[in-house]
Amino acid sequence: MIRTLLVDDQHLVRAGLRMLCSAAPDIEVVGEAETGGQAVAVAGRLLPDVVLMDLHMPGVDGITATRRILAARPAVRVLVLTTFDDDEHLFPALEAGACGFLAKDTAPEKLLDGVRAAAGGESPFSPDVLRRVVRQAVTAHAPPRTAADPVPLTGREREVLTLVAAGRSNAEIAEELHIGITTVKTHVTNLMAKTASRNRVHLAVSYGRFGVPPAG
Known part of the structure; x- marks a missing residue:
């Protein structure tokens, strides 16, 4: 069973993710968090295998939360869920240790496959998101x-x-x-x-x- 933590500041998004993940026989939602600070605390307490992480949250954002979670628990796999206009956070999230990136409009089955892939040590990503990560790495972060x-x-x-x-x-x-x-x-x-x-x-x-x- 893949123990999964859901992190998003929108209750409706978390509810949808919970319904989707809970319907899968091999995925268990062990907790939720609506801020990055909560995510760090809950991850430390519940020890999830995979964290589905939103990046744009008030207070402690997803990038900082990712870095703090992995500093304490390097074995945790942080899988980022991103929107089409969130490019500025993508490469910093990669540097913070995120293992993969999926668009929030990813098909439900592909999202579940992404959770499974992350838990198995792979790096799932939506192709369009990957292209945005690469583009940002080139233009803003790496000569x-x-x-x-x-x-x-x-x-x-x-x-x-x-x-x-x-x-x-x-x-x-x-x-x-x-x-x-x-x-x-x-x-x-x-x-x-x-x-x-x-x-x-x-x-x-x-x-x-x-x-x-x-x-x-």
Whole structure:
């Protein structure tokens, strides 16, 4: 059972998320919080596996709450729920340790799959949100890597990285490149090591920050 904490300052949003998650046989909603400060306290008391975190809240925001929760409980997985106009918070949330990003208008089943993926150590994200994270990383937070500091990638790794940055899943990458999904996972693991990325979202950001160097 995946123990889940819901964090949003809107009661109606929390109620909808509770109904959705509670209907899943493998997800248990163990608590709710309407502010970041409450989220930190409740997470410390209830020890959830996954926190569904809103970012824009009065007082302690979702970014600060994420950082504080993970400082105390690094094993907790914080999955951000974001709106279309919340770009300014996305990259800071990634830096704070969020494992993934889903749009609030994500289809219900995909949101549940996101919770499961987060609990399983993966980094779920909506492709459009990922593109916004990458764009913000490039324009506001991270200058491009210079030619004097290259990331040596094989031609296939360059292809896989491009597709990761486009929001493709491992299965979609395998189908598009006509290779096995195990091979894709191996490439992704190697890419994370080469780019010093902590998870798949960081890997996608590395594409936007550093670009894909020419094959050598």
